[in-house]
Amino acid sequence: VPNICVGVVDLRTKLRLFFPALYDPDNPTVELDLEHKTAIYEDGLRPCLEVLNPDTLTNWPVNYEGALTRAQKTDGRYQYSTRPFPAVMVERLGHELRRQLAAMHPWARDMLFMVQIQGVKEANQHRPDDPDDAMESVFTLMNDLDIALLQEPHCWIDVGLEISDPGHAFQWMTDAHHILISHFTSMTPHQAAGYVNRPARSYSRDVAAGLPHLSGFRATFELNRRDPVYIQAYTTDKALIYQL
Numbered sequence: 001v002p003n004i005c006v007g008v009v010d011l012r013t014k015l016r017l018f019f020p021a022l023y024d025p026d027n028p029t030v031e032l033d034l035e036h037k038t039a040i041y042e043d044g045l046r047p048c049l050e051v052l053n054p055d056t057l058t059n060w061p062v063n064y065e066g067a068l069t070r071a072q073k074t075d076g077r078y079q080y081s082t083r084p085f086p087a088v089m090v091e092r093l094g095h096e097l098r099r100q101l102a103a104m105h106p107w108a109r110d111m112l113f114m115v116q117i118q119g120v121k122e123a124n125q126h127r128p129d130d131p132d133d134a135m136e137s138v139f140t141l142m143n144d145l146d147i148a149l150l151q152e153p154h155c156w157i158d159v160g161l162e163i164s165d166p167g168h169a170f171q172w173m174t175d176a177h178h179i180l181i182s183h184f185t186s187m188t189p190h191q192a193a194g195y196v197n198r199p200a201r202s203y204s205r206d207v208a209a210g211l212p213h214l215s216g217f218r219a220t221f222e223l224n225r226r227d228p229v230y231i232q233a234y235t236t237d238k239a240l241i242y243q244l
Contacts, residue, residue, distance in 0.1 A: 038064040
């Protein structure tokens with residue numbers, strides 16, 4: 001779904017706007033085009049600032065073209081800056097931004113917000129067999145958010161389990177995928193075996209080094225409320241690719 005980041009909290013938390021009306025199954029790009037970015041700034045964000053925080057308006061570009069000019073470096077690349085905004089006005093900004101954009105653009109009428117937290121897994125390590133330790137890590141992770149989000153039905157938390165042994169390398173066995181899925185979901189071993197052996201878009205394998213007996217996998221689920229909606233089993237050898 002096309003989206004854009006409109007704010008950050010500290011180093012790891014981002015506030016994103018999603019526009020489901022712009023979704024195109026034939027276009028995998030999620031970045032908004034120039035026309036929509038311009039509309040968000042000129043028809044949404046800046047008019048909101050005029051109402052909510054007029055004293056700081058002179059610090060903001062008069063239009064989106066001016067914002068791009070400010071951000072462009074001499075080599076043609078862009079280096080974007082940020083502007084502080086009072087926390088006490090954030091809720092009003094969200095309602096006003098939605099109202100302003102929806103009034104002028106049909107594609108913005110079903111706009112929704114998403115809070116994204118990335119790169120914090122090593123800061124919230126816990127024992128997987130200790131529910132109290134796990135819950136304490138969850139509360140620590142969501143420390144910057146409204147505690148009511150814990151009751152939000154559309155709130156996802158990425159939980160990782162790392163298996164390692166110094167001096168050794170591990171790979172997932174293809175014929176053990178159903179065992180992992182059965183362990184971490186409410187599926188029985190028989191149901192999980194059927195799930196991985198039938199063709200489905202919800203399950204795909206990532207073969208390691210061209211060896212079909214060794215592979216990770218990605219799988220999505222629509223099971224019970226306490227079940228995961230997505231599981232990915234992978235190895236950290238992909239870190240080598242990320243450095244290229």
